[in-house]
Amino acid sequence: MSPVAPTERSTLRRRPDRGRYDDDTIAAILDEALICHLGLVDPEGRPFVVPTIHARVGNHLYLHGSPASRALRTAARDVEVCVTVTLVDGLVLARSAFHHSMNYRSVVVYGSATRVEDPAEKVAALAAVVEHVLAGRSDGCRPPSETEVKGTLVLRVPLDEASAKVRTGGPVDDDDDMDVPVWAGHVPLRLVAGEPVADPGITAQWPAYELTRP
Amino acid sequence: MSPVAPTERSTLRRRPDRGRYDDDTIAAILDEALICHLGLVDPEGRPFVVPTIHARVGNHLYLHGSPASRALRTAARDVEVCVTVTLVDGLVLARSAFHHSMNYRSVVVYGSATRVEDPAEKVAALAAVVEHVLAGRSDGCRPPSETEVKGTLVLRVPLDEASAKVRTGGPVDDDDDMDVPVWAGHVPLRLVAGEPVADPGITAQWPAYELTRP
Numbered sequence: 001m002s003p004v005a006p007t008e009r010s011t012l013r014r015r016p017d018r019g020r021y022d023d024d025t026i027a028a029i030l031d032e033a034l035i036c037h038l039g040l041v042d043p044e045g046r047p048f049v050v051p052t053i054h055a056r057v058g059n060h061l062y063l064h065g066s067p068a069s070r071a072l073r074t075a076a077r078d079v080e081v082c083v084t085v086t087l088v089d090g091l092v093l094a095r096s097a098f099h100h101s102m103n104y105r106s107v108v109v110y111g112s113a114t115r116v117e118d119p120a121e122k123v124a125a126l127a128a129v130v131e132h133v134l135a136g137r138s139d140g141c142r143p144p145s146e147t148e149v150k151g152t153l154v155l156r157v158p159l160d161e162a163s164a165k166v167r168t169g170g171p172v173d174d175d176d177d178m179d180v181p182v183w184a185g186h187v188p189l190r191l192v193a194g195e196p197v198a199d200p201g202i203t204a205q206w207p208a209y210e211l212t213r214p
Numbered sequence: 215m216s217p218v219a220p221t222e223r224s225t226l227r228r229r230p231d232r233g234r235y236d237d238d239t240i241a242a243i244l245d246e247a248l249i250c251h252l253g254l255v256d257p258e259g260r261p262f263v264v265p266t267i268h269a270r271v272g273n274h275l276y277l278h279g280s281p282a283s284r285a286l287r288t289a290a291r292d293v294e295v296c297v298t299v300t301l302v303d304g305l306v307l308a309r310s311a312f313h314h315s316m317n318y319r320s321v322v323v324y325g326s327a328t329r330v331e332d333p334a335e336k337v338a339a340l341a342a343v344v345e346h347v348l349a350g351r352s353d354g355c356r357p358p359s360e361t362e363v364k365g366t367l368v369l370r371v372p373l374d375e376a377s378a379k380v381r382t383g384g385p386v387d388d389d390d391d392m393d394v395p396v397w398a399g400h401v402p403l404r405l406v407a408g409e410p411v412a413d414p415g416i417t418a419q420w421p422a423y424e425l426t427r428p
Contacts, residue, residue: 009256034302034403035316037251039263042223049253049263051300051320086265088248088405096356097344098366102249106265130311140396142310152312170413182354183420185412189248191302194402199384204397211401 009110010163020164029107029164030056032214033085034133034191038063040074040081054083055128056159061109062116062125063155072153076115083109083157091187094171095180101167103186109162116154119146125154134209223324224377234378243321243378244270246428247299248347248405252277254288254295268297269342270373275323276330276339277369286367290329297323297371305401308385309394315381317400323376330368333360339368348423 012019020026030036036054041047050071055062061083065072075081090103116122123144130138144152170186193211226233234240244250250268255261264285269276275297279286289295304317330336340363341352358366384400407425 009260034305035300035318037253037263037298037300039251039253039261039296041255041259041261045255045259046294046324047253047255047261047263047296048324049251049261049296049298049322051298051318053316080260082253082261082263084251084263084265086249086251091248091347091407093348093351094355096358096362097340097352098356098358098362100344100347100351100355102267102347104249104265108263110260110262126311130314133305133314133316134307137307137314138311140394141308141314141398142312142391142394142396144310144312148310148312170411173413177356178415180354180356181418182356182416183410183412183418184355184416185410187410187425188408189405190408191403192406193305194404196397196399196401197384198397198399199387201392202396202398204395206397 007161010108010161012163012165018165018167020166025164026107026159026162027056028214029087029105030054030061030085033087036083036085038071038075038081038083040071040079042074053129053133055125055132057125057128059159061157061159062128063157064126064129064152067151067153072155075113075155076153078112078114081111081113081157088189090189092171093184093186095173095177095182095184099171099173101171103167105164105166107162107164109157109159111157111161113155113157116156119149122149122152122154126152136207136209221375224322224375226377226379232379232381234380239378240321240373240376241270242428243301243319244275244299247301250297250299252285252289252295252297254285254293256288267343267347269339269346271339271342273373275371275373276342277371278340278343278366281365281367283367286369289327289369290367292326292328295325295327295371302403304403306385307398307400309387309391309396309398313385313387315385317381319378319380321376321378323371323373325371325375327369327371330370333363336363336366336368340366350421350423
């Protein structure tokens with residue numbers, strides 16, 4: 001990824017100590033997050049936010065979906081979007097109610113979404129989305145047909161204006177509260193995969209995919 | 215919760231079979247999700263989406279934060295917001311790349327955010343936020359001081375215009391793909407708590423909180 005310079009909009013003002021603008025941090029969070037939240041402004045000027053799957057390829061984020069999707073149709077008009085991904089890493093339990101918090105890693109991407117028309121770029125983006133969900137999954141499953149590629153809306157958002165925000169560790173309590181007789185600390189959280197559930201009728205074995213992200 | 219009637223905006227058109235409008239489904243998803251994504255329109259008419267902690271109390275959603283937060287200051291002007299929560303329940307691995315999907319439960323709430331001024335309602339909302347993060351946690355930790363309550367921005371969004379979307383189960387493949395020799399099925403995912411990490415200096419024991427949500 002090329003360097004991302006913080007802009008007026010992407011500069012964190014609230015808790016700037018938690019801001020990160022380096023490419024590697026931003027890329028790692030985008031790659032680990034299974035889904036993103038796509039924010040748009042509807043024709044009446046009202047916000048709407050939908051969850052969707054994304055994939056990062058270099059310095060671009062790709063989104064895809066049905067041309068019937070209101071969200072993606074709106075975004076395909078070269079309008080401004082905001083794409084936010086959040087990884088919840090833990091509960092932060094402080095001595096005071098006030099200082100309770102969460103540990104998390106989030107990225108906010110601002111930009112203009114462009115509809116991808118080139119079939120080769122669309123095919124590559126769709127493969128990246130499948131690989132984003134599960135590395136190695138593109139091998140073996142049927143690739144998209146020409147009709148499927150044509151029938152899928154693919155959007156590209158540059159990662160030129162993005163910021164990450166990261167909180168880690170335990171609570172930060174007020175000095176006066178250090179003797180409050182309550183348990184304080186943090187509880188790590190992570191997304192864990194259960195046993196794969198095979199579809200009826202398959203004969204292929206589970207290919208031992210790595211389910212731990214990224 | 216009182217019944218929520220689907221409006222033009224909250225009615226799902228894409229995959230209406232996945233739409234749910236009953237109060238219990240909507241409430242359960244909001245209660246299980248640790249965070250939400252708050253969507254707003256900035257003064258220049260551009261969308262922005264920030265992750266934040268919420269709590270549901272009856273037929274209202276409460277959000278809170280610092281008065282210094284740009285997102286919450288914007289939302290406090292009685293502007294339209296969109297609050298989306300998403301629980302990722304699993305990967306759906308189809309025989310074709312095209313039919314790959316995710317299992318999830320999501321809720322989209324549209325509404326106007328109102329700044330809560332009444333101190334008693336603010337205190338109740340802040341306690342609900344702590345209880346939302348971890349049930350039982352309000353007992354024992356120091357309650358908010360008058361200064362802390364005054365210094366916290368609390369927003370109320372009615373749950374009058376909301377919809378849920380739910381996908382469960384395995385892949386839905388095309389008939390022609392049923393013999394593709396690849397593993398197909400789904401992989402359940404869930405957010406799991408690790409070992410609590412105690413803050414230095416505490417003397418209280420871990421109160422055996424129930425960490426499995428909801």
